[in-house]
Amino acid sequence: MNIWVMESDSGITLVYKPYMDFPINEDLVSGLLTALNQFTIVEFKQGIESIEMGGLRWVYISDKDTNLLFIAADSKDVTAETLRARLDVIRYTFIQQYAHKGNRWGTKWAGNVEIYKPFENVIDEYYTQWKQAERITTVAEFFDILGIYQQILNLVINVIEGHLSEERKEIIYVKIEQMFKHYSNLEIVKKNPELSKITFERRVGFNIINIDPMNCDMFIVEKQILGLIRRIVEILKEEEGYFPSLKYFVKENIFDYLMSNFNLLNDLNLFTFLLQLFLMK
Structure with a gap:
């Protein structure tokens, strides 16, 4: 599972947490993900919700109040519903931690992505617990x-x-x-x-x-x-x-x-x- 938290318009990655290796540069992947979403908004008047690409399942969640884009990728063994639910937990937690007041988000986001580095530890905690939960097989x-x-x-x-x-x-x-x-x-x-x-x-x-x-x-x-x-x-x-x-x-x-x-x-x-x-x- 790989996770991105991005600024929708600029495509700047605020948080990137990979648990799978990609054969290409992460910045190129981030740019492609943003471009795909912008293309569907322009052409189809709505953003991507879920796609299959490169042998993986990708889920997008756009938060309009903060103009943030949350993206998760995982194997096709993970359903879109499960992946979306997990990504939504990350979206909710990130907004609660950094942008609880939507109208103040502009003052919080000043181009310095280092302030979001600690959130990677939060994702680590969630990821560990998800893996533990997967052991519950019945x-x-x-x-x-x-x-x-x-x-x-x-x-x-x-x-x-x-x-x-x-x-x-x-x-x-x-x-x-x-x-x-x-x-x-x-x-x-x-x-x-x-x-x-x-x-x-x-x-x-x-x-x-x-x-x-x-x-x-x-x-x-x-x-x-x-x-x-x-x-x-x-x-x-x-x-x-x-x-x-x-x-x-x-x-x-x-x-x-x-x-x-x-x-x-x-x-x-x-x-x-x-x-x-x-x-x-």
Whole structure:
């Protein structure tokens, strides 16, 4: 998979992250990609969405508010829908990080592409997680993973219900509700309807088991669920303090549960992440 973030009019590449080798110069490829898109806009009144060229599948996403063009190329084994969904995650993240206010983009973009160099690390993180998600080869395996995440969410709610006073519960539940409201309004949730099936109620907690793995991008769903788990744990640590929270996690057997699912979590490179999430400050 290779990824470009480009300025539409000039064709200047802001970010280029390759995971495949091209036999020709990257600058020539960038120029060709921009020229092709401009040609289709002039001739057909719309830009390219997806094409097959050079034995690869190419997907384009144009963001009119920022005048940016996002392009991804991958093998034909990857469907256009999957490639587009992944590219859209990158588009959304880039805009959130560098151009959240569209009308201020002109002042942010001053011709210096070096300021976008750190975004390559963000793409690396996504790419690694996509490759991990590709190991989930069956719906049954995905259900197993959803089951683990559901149980972790249940255990965290058990911490709140079993160890905190009513006053402390109220404070934490208000923060979780605010966080979940923000999550529900995210663009990525609106574009992926299965994510809206995640629900939250006080005392009951989160419900993620209604997600249909046949009707979603498993990577996107998994990343959003992990984000919810991370934020809830952070809220607990912020409000209760690190050491009291750690004591509650131990009492609710969260670490025992992670160890009992070590093989699956380790295969997905999630064991260390979850262990550090609950264990570290």
